[in-house]
Amino acid sequence: MKTRSSDILEGPGWANVRALYKADGYSQEELEKPIIAVVNAYSSICPGHVIFRQLSERVREGIQAGGGTPVELGMIGACDGIAMGHKGMKYILPTRQMIADSIEAMAEAHRLDGLVLLGSCDKIIPGMLMGAMRVNLPTILVNGGPSLPGRMKKDNPYGGEFIDHSIIQESEGALQKGMISKEKFQWIEDHAMPTMGSCAMLGTANTMGCLAEAMGIMLPGTAVIPAVYSERLAAGYRSGKQIVELVRRNIKIRDIITKNAIYNGIRVNGAIGGSTNAVLHLIAIAYEGEIELSISDFGKICEGIPHLVPLIPSGNRTLLEFYEAGGVPVLMKELESILWVQEKNCQGKILREVLEKVQNFYPEVIHSIENPVHTRGGIKILYGNLAPEGAVSKPSAIPDKALVFRGKAKIYEGEEEALKGIRRGDVQEGTVIVIRNEGPKGGPGMPEMYKAMKLLVGMHLGDKVCLITDGRFSGSNNGCFVGHISPEAAQNGPIAYLEDGDEIFVDISRGLIEAADVDFEERRKKKKPFVREVKGCLYQYAQNVKSASQGAMIPNRREYDREEENR
Known part of the structure; x- marks a missing residue:
């Protein structure tokens, strides 16, 4: 079998490369097999990644059993929970780009034949998929699984x-x-969190694991196996064997994550009540695969998808119960009539084949389309004079009484200022809390407003106030909230010119966010923009990152240069 790696491992001219591998301890026999990278985001910091030291061994064993040669490389993997509510959160979304860039560099520098991605948490899975889409190699993702609740x-x-x-x-x-x-x-x-694993609710980590499986890049039924279950290790071994088969058959990640596969992911996200961050991540993954996907497309694709799984924070069920009910395959079986079932997965099977023998034995956990948890789904894209390029909310996590909200604005220039105000008791019922200058450029890094929203819910204000921001939210947030407001304040968006006392109207069901009586053009003439001092890697990120409505990604193709040329 002719492989990419054989281009630099065969013949006298490449003896120097073979010598370097042999210095690592590899034999000549091993260098004649496909070279498969185990891209390991292990650390002893992130509880969702602690399992990877053990799991990577099983993946390597599977690669060897399948007839490949495993090589392992490390990858960063920051924990959103530890970074939450302080300066560190500004670095979290930028790590997604760092991961994608690192995978591109390592895969191309070493002419690797295939990738097994070991990642679990919020920005790590999408960063890995972005990098893999960019280099377009045979790829399988293995996540570490959720913790027990x-x-x-x-x-x-x-x-x-x-x-x-x-x-x-x-x-x-x-x-x-x-x-x-x-x-x-x-x-x-x-x-609250008795074991290792990604947090046990449907936050961004578990959302992206479920969507990766829905898009076919994980073995069916593996996304929500608990981290501490022995089945998790078996899934690693089977994935290791399967990646060698993908290399032999030359099935690459773009053969699996197609436009229709991403559409399947969007509909699954709506049905599980997945994280609002999925909007950013799926748009960015599509971009790296040269697939057209806009925030408007996202809204249209998930329109009308009912919420079928009452997982925390949009219900009282956990990922453990979702796993016991059959997980992603059972959910997709319930959605089969509205999915693209001809899509291929990393087993080389089409989705229709995978779903043929699937049965739902726990309809109280995974509801049918005829008996949904909510008729409204997990994601809604909002527009209006406050968000002409769009904003994102999560209807399934919003109480019925707060789906339409009207109130007076209380402005905070950033998360830290807002947290101080909320803890002081500044926020009263009927307020629309505005946290701005926290977008991709303005934050920079688009930090999550997780803590602010959780504090409000804990104070029993979750359905009595509304929080809007050009920043993000965690997948675990509930209450009345709207994020990703675009353009952001740092890009001269309308949110920059709101003032205390402005009346704001939010209608989640109709997809509206308005400050109807505000003349934003007049205010732009009178107000100077708020600017933060930025240094280090955040400076480079802020200079180059695109809007949240474009996935908050950094462009890397020539066509984006033409935008500047045409100005």
Whole structure:
């Protein structure tokens, strides 16, 4: 079999390369097989990635059993939860680009034949898929799986018996208001996340794992296997064997993640009530695969998709129960009539074949289209004079009474200022909290407003105020919120010119966000823009990043240069 790596491993002219591999301990026999990279984002920082030291061994064993030669390379993988609510969150979205760039550099520099991507958490999975789409090699993703949930039957704010990591921030709001004791708060901290794994709710980490499986780049049924289950290791071994088969058959990632596969991912995201961050990530993944996908397209594709799985924060079920109910394949079976079922997966099968024998034995966890959790889905794209290029919300996580909201604006120039104000008790019922200058350029890095929204929910204000921002939200947020407002403040967007007391109207169902009585053009003449000092890698990111409505990605193709030439 002729491989990419054989171009630099065969013949006298490449003896120097063989010598370097042999210095690593590889034999001549191994160098005659496909060279498969295990791209490992292991660290002992991120709980979703701790499993990868062990899991990578099983993947390597699978590659060897399949007739390939594994090589392993490290990849950064920051934890959103640890970076939350301070300067560190500004670096999280930029790491997505760093990961994609690193994969491109390593795959091309070493003429690798295939990739097994080991990533679990929020920006790591999309960054890896972006890099793989760019180099277009045979690829399989193996995530580390969710943690097991904590258990709390009494006074559970989610209404069930399980809790997850996101309850901690809500509980801080409850503690602030005197609704729970310090002892109860400490108990929640110690029991909310009892094992390693990505956080047990449907945050961005588990959303992107589910969407990767839905798009066919993971083995069916593997996205939500708990991190601590033995089946997780078996999935790593099977993925290792399968990547060699993909190399033999020359099935590349762009043969799998096609436009229709991404459309399937968008519809699955709507049905599971997935993270709003999926909008950014799927647009960016599509861009790297040279697939046309706009924020408007995203809204049209998921329009009318009902919410079928009541996972925290849009219900009281956990990823453990979703796994036990059959996970992504069972959900896709319920959606089969509105999916593109001819799409190929990393097994070389088409989706229709995968779904043939799938049955739903837990309809109380994975609902049918005829009996949805909500008729409204997981994502809504909003427009109006506050967001002429679009904004993003999550209807499935918004209480019924807050789907239409009208209130007076309270302006904060950034997340830290907002957190101080919320903790001081500045926010009253009926307020529209505006957190601006937190977009891709303005933050820079488009940090999440997770803490602010969770504090408000914990204070029982989640459906009594609305939070709007040019920043992002976590997949675990609930309450009334709108993010990704575009253009952002740093790009002279209307949100930059809002003032305290302006009346703002948000209608999630109709997709509207307006400040109807504001003359933004007149205000632009009178107000200077807010500017933050930026240094280091964030400076380069802020200089080059595109709008949130374009996936907050950094362009890397010639056609974007023409935009400047035509001005």
